[in-house]
Ligand SMILES: *[C@@H]1O[C@H](CO)[C@@H](O)[C@H](O)[C@H]1NC(C)=O
């Protein structure tokens with residue numbers, strides 16, 4: 001399977017990188033003539049399910065970023081949730097997303113390359129989240145931006161194949177996985193304990209962003225992670241029907257989350273054109289299938305990459321229309337960029353990688369435009 005995402009991906013990527021990604025080597029005398037300039041905004045990477053911070057693929061991706069023209073001297077940090085590689089990989093399946101997010105807030109705040117103004121004069125960082133790492137990094141920004149990160153704020157958040165509106169089917173394990181692999185153990189534990197059980201909601205990471213539109217009341221009652229970072233509340237309507245009906249919200253939405261997310265320079269979301277792992281695929285663009293879409297198979301039927309159910313336009317999505325988390329505010333400023341990478345989940349080719357790296361360094365202020373928003 002490809003959800004082990006960055007693993008397979010970046011390994012493939014590094015072999016595919018053209019020589020032009022590397023800086024031509026300069027001999028020392030030339031370096032003297034280069035104008036010294038501030039180092040680029042640091043980049044924080046949160047990897048996907050099944051990956052680990054020390055994976056060769058991720059490490060070579062980091063090296064590729066460091067060698068990219070315009071990113072000379074960039075500090076790249078791959079988040080470490082587990083104390084070593086195997087523990088880090090296990091933590092992509094098991095544990096509490098809230099705990100992991102708090103841990104990474106503290107980790108970033110402890111890195112002088114991020115928080116020391118002499119090493120990072122920009123006082124900012126860019127986030128690059130692969131697959132589930134995208135919504136986890138978004139949580140870091142919503143909960144910790146600024147004050148919680150030693151005064152440092154996120155500039156751009158770039159997510160690639162992430163599940164911002166959750167998933168309504170669990171990602172499959174790679175064919176041939178051992179019965180003792182974390183992925184198989186996760187599936188097995190979810191046979192024994194239902195996905196919305198308090199146990200799963202505290203211990204299985206993908207369960208913490210499982211959001212089945214057919215069982216929305218259960219999700220709104222049981223989920224603590226995705227529901228919280230999306231600022232959803234019990235009783236929320238799911239489709240904008242035009243006109244408020246005067247329902248009083250149970251608990252006010254968290255304005256800090258909204259302020260923090262809407263303070264981004266750009267929120268860039270990539271989805272994959274042949275996505276089959278993220279169900280529904282448009283979750284990567286922060287929306288859900290339209291409830292009236294009848295053009296092609298809807299979850300729980302397997303996703304047919306040649307035909308996705310029509311996504312709900314943002315204007316009909318209450319999270320956007322009533323602006324629970326600042327997505328609308330961002331979009332009104334032209335700061336939401338939706339983009340597509342050709343291929344299956346996390347199969348990042350050269351063109352996709354080029355579009356991603358545009359968002360880092362000095363040119364990252366404007367990057368490259370994506371699709372027009374609905
Ligand atoms: C918003 O979220 C933060 C972090 O989770 C929390 O500390 C704060 O109390 C929340 N504010 C409200 C009004 O719920």
Ligand SMILES: *[C@@H]1O[C@H](CO)[C@@H](O)[C@H](O)[C@H]1NC(C)=O
Pocket residue numbers: 142143144145146147148153256259260263
């Ligand atoms: C983000 O939230 C924090 C709470 O940790 C708050 O202190 C800060 O001012 C917020 N930053 C922005 C840019 O909204």
